[in-house]
Amino acid sequence: MEIEGDRIRLRTLEQDDARGIVRYADHEENWRYTLFDLYPYYEEYARDFIDRAQKGYESGIQIILGIELIDQEELIGAVDLRIIDRENKCAEIGYMVSYPYWGKGYATEAIRLLIGYAFDNMMLHRLQAVIFEVNARSSRVLEKCGFVREGVERQRYFREGNWHDGIVFSILDSECRTREP
Numbered sequence: 616m617e618i619e620g621d622r623i624r625l626r627t628l629e630q631d632d633a634r635g636i637v638r639y640a641d642h643e644e645n646w647r648y649t650l651f652d653l654y655p656y657y658e659e660y661a662r663d664f665i666d667r668a669q670k671g672y673e674s675g676i677q678i679i680l681g682i683e684l685i686d687q688e689e690l691i692g693a694v695d696l697r698i699i700d701r702e703n704k705c706a707e708i709g710y711m712v713s714y715p716y717w718g719k720g721y722a723t724e725a726i727r728l729l730i731g732y733a734f735d736n737m738m739l740h741r742l743q744a745v746i747f748e749v750n751a752r753s754s755r756v757l758e759k760c761g762f763v764r765e766g767v768e769r770q771r772y773f774r775e776g777n778w779h780d781g782i783v784f785s786i787l788d789s790e791c792r793t794r795e796p
């Protein structure tokens with residue numbers, strides 16, 4: 616599966632992507648405000664990630680796609696969409712971009728592509744993301760993609776010796792801006 620954007624494509628992960636995944640994921644900053652702290656990031660983690668991606672495609676419950684630069688065919692991150700309530704057409708997303716590529720708009724482009732696919736092809740109604748309140752960069756990306764901040768999960772995550780609130784963002788199919796020309 617491939618979803619082509621202007622500078623990046625989202626694509627299915629294959630077994631031989633393990634090294635490419637390690638290259639983008641093995642940076643402390645990438646895990647600071649995510650649910651799992653997997654730094655240092657070993658190749659066996661990447662192989663588990665690829666297995667999970669392949670099982671996810673088969674079950675139809677989860678889609679994990681690599682973010683690849685079109686002109687260099689280099690993996691620079693991944694997006695993840697997991698259906699959390701099939702009956703009510705609701706899924707949760709996650710995303711990561713390689714640290715040296717931060718601030719270039721790649722996460723925004725990747726999430727917009729994912730949103731378009733989720734609403735137009737999977738016919739979902741609602742997407743949500745839950746992020747650490749200190750992850751201001753991630754909040755900004757979600758807002759740029761049309762997500763609305765809707766609530767706080769108080770002291771939801773313990774990280775680096777402190778409890779952190781989780782901030783819930785969501786977007787509905789009727790609010791999808793990727794359909795604009």
Ligand SMILES: CC(C)(COP(=O)(O)OP(=O)(O)OC[C@H]1O[C@@H](n2cnc3c(N)ncnc32)[C@H](O)[C@@H]1OP(=O)(O)O)[C@@H](O)C(=O)NCCC(=O)NCCS
Nearest residue numbers: 645709710711712717718719720721722723751752753755
């Ligand atoms: C969150 C993440 C995906 C963003 O990727 P990115 O490619 O840098 O995002 P973009 O370049 O598309 O957009 C970043 C935006 O944040 C803004 N930003 C940067 N630092 C910021 C800060 N400290 N406070 C607020 N906004 C900030 C940028 O200016 C940019 O907005 P702009 O286009 O209006 O200028 C990336 O930092 C990452 O992989 N983090 C680790 C994993 C993670 O936290 N994932 C989210 C939880 S699942």
